[in-house]
Amino acid sequence: MDDAARVMGSANGVSTGRVERAPGSTSEIGVDWVLPTNLGALPAQLKERAQDVLVNQRKIVGELEKAKRVTLQHLAAVRSVPPARNPGASVYLDVAG
Structure with missing residues (x-):
């Protein structure tokens, strides 16, 4: 599987909550992602x-x-x-009859 396919597979897994790990890898893209905690509210200027x-x-x-x-x-x-x-058969269809 190439890198693009691994990244897309990982992104799909994240969006669906199902991430399948590649054999011998910590995750599809090589790094386990953990949802950050205690981030607080989104700054108003970024809303x-x-x-x-x-x-x-x-x-x-x-x-x-x-x-x-x-x-x-x-x-x-x-x-x-x-x-x-x-x-040996014809590849055309005679629609006129």
Whole structure:
């Protein structure tokens, strides 16, 4: 598995609460992450920026979900094509009769 796949797998695990560890590794990306405690409230000057980040993340999640649906539809279409049975048979369909 390459680094990008490990990072994406780890990010997915963090978002779902399920992180699978690679054999011989402390975590998917090599470092165990621990939720910080006692951070206090978000500083007022960062509130607007944090809200913008959240809005943008939600937009991206929506775009990714849409792309996933389209990709799954394309995959279903590709899988619906029957395999070639006879190499000598015509590959064209006569729709005019």
